[in-house]
Every structure is written in structure tokens, then in C-alpha cells.
Amino acid sequence: MGAATVLDGVSLSVAAGELVALCGPNGAGKSSAVRAALGLTTLQGGVAKLGGEDVRRLSERERGARAAYLPQERHIAWNLPALEVAALGAPFLSGAAALDRARAALDEVGAGHLAERGVAEMSGGERARVLLARALVVQAPLLLADEPIAGLDPDAQLLVLERLRARADAGGGVLVSLHDLTLAARIADRVVVLNAGRVVADGPPVEALSSAVLRAAFHLDGRWVEAEDGPLLAARRIAQG
Incomplete structure (x- = not known):
């Protein structure tokens, strides 16, 4: 083809x-x-x-600092708590700082009550909120x-x-x-x-x-x-x- x-x-x-x-x-x-x-x-x-810079010349870390990405796919391989999934949006922060930012983002999307629940145990809509929180946690421009x-x-x-x-x-x-x-x-x-x-x-x-x-x-x-x-x-x- x-x-x-x-x-x-x-x-x-x-x-x-x-x-x-x-x-x-x-x-x-x-x-x-x-x-x-x-x-x-x-x-x-x-x-x-x-x-303003060619994306091909940026490192993965530089790309991650400049843009957050929320893909169509909502599959999450591991049944991690929502708080930990959201915190993945800030991999370069200390653990405590990332979790604090993740908790604030979950609250922002109305999912604070899901913080300790595993994402595999959630509905599709709940999982979508968690993934949106992860994108917001990045705080990229x-x-x-x-x-x-x-x-x-x-x-x-x-x-x-x-x-x-x-x-x-x-x-x-x-x-x-x-x-x-x-x-x-x-x-x-x-x-x-x-x-x-x-x-x-x-x-x-x-x-x-x-x-x-x-x-x-x-x-x-x-x-x-x-x-x-x-x-x-x-x-x-x-x-x-």
C-alpha cells in the first residue's frame, strides 16, 4: 500500500x-x-x-514543559489511585509537590472524592476527569x-x-x-x-x-x-x- x-x-x-x-x-x-x-x-x-522553536529540536523534557497533551485514548494500564495518575503530569516535581498539585487539579475537575480510588474501578466519565486533571497538573503554556x-x-x-x-x-x-x-x-x-x-x-x-x-x-x-x-x-x- x-x-x-x-x-x-x-x-x-x-x-x-x-x-x-x-x-x-x-x-x-x-x-x-x-x-x-x-x-x-x-x-x-x-x-x-x-x-517559537522547532519541536524536533526540543528534548522530551522541553516538550513536556511547553505543552500538555490529553489524547483520545483513556486506557490506563495500571489500577493506580487517581491521585497518583494525576501526579504523573508533574514528573519533575518532588513527590509531595506533585501530589499537592494533583490534589488541587482533581478538586478543580470535581474529582477530589476519587483521589484514592483505582482508575480501573471508575466509569469512563470519572476516568476522563482524572486524565483532564493530569493534563492540568502539567501547567504548561x-x-x-x-x-x-x-x-x-x-x-x-x-x-x-x-x-x-x-x-x-x-x-x-x-x-x-x-x-x-x-x-x-x-x-x-x-x-x-x-x-x-x-x-x-x-x-x-x-x-x-x-x-x-x-x-x-x-x-x-x-x-x-x-x-x-x-x-x-x-x-x-x-x-x-
């Missing part, structure tokens, strides 16, 4: 204090873009930078979250997005890939839409997710309705011939 081009000419940046939502249909290249930004994918061209609300109930989805929004409001940069376009429009400062490995829109949420983009990238006939809590997408599927 020949090699396939997953990303083609993608240009993407995240500024301090900004939350950018990365949207697109399945297979658009969202996860690949997140991994490329972290140096976890080999690029055939172009360059990925963290803090950039946080990248790949579909962090997939499979979560509405309360957990909103909690995760609220914490990511709070991190941006506190001055951090946040890049989060999302499938829920309404939530993306409500939480993000900017939306970047990927389709077939290319950026097809980049701008304020409702502008980036225009009727034309909804039709071309998502095969939706949609329009935005102003609601009390923010824009709401009213859409119907366009049947494919």
Missing part, C-alpha cells in the same frame, strides 16, 4: 489566552494535526513549533486536547469544556478537537475547520462554520440561531447521492 497524505498545507497557530476549536468530519486530519503539533508525527514537509468530550454525558462534557475555557482565560493557549459544532461555537475564540487534510475555514466560530462550510465539509444544511447561552446550530443532513 502506498503512503497517504493526511495533512496538506495546514497552517495553524494558538496564541496565549486563546481557545481554538479544531473541527471537521471523521478522517479530516484533526488528530494528526494535534499529534504533529507535538512532534509525535513525522512531517514530510513544513515545521511544527512550540514556543499550551494544552492540546483531542476529542476530550467523546463518549461523556452532557454534564461531564460541559465540565471538561469549562475547565479548558478557564485555562485559556487564565492566559494559557488551548487547542481542542471537537465534533459538537454547537459546543465548539460556544466555547471557542476561533474555529479551524479541516476537511480532507486541508484548512477550509479559520475564524470566529459562526463565521468559520458558515452555511457554505457546513454544506461542503459536513454535508449539513444549517443555520445559526441566537440563544440565551450562545449560538445554536439548526441543521439537517444533506442526502448523498
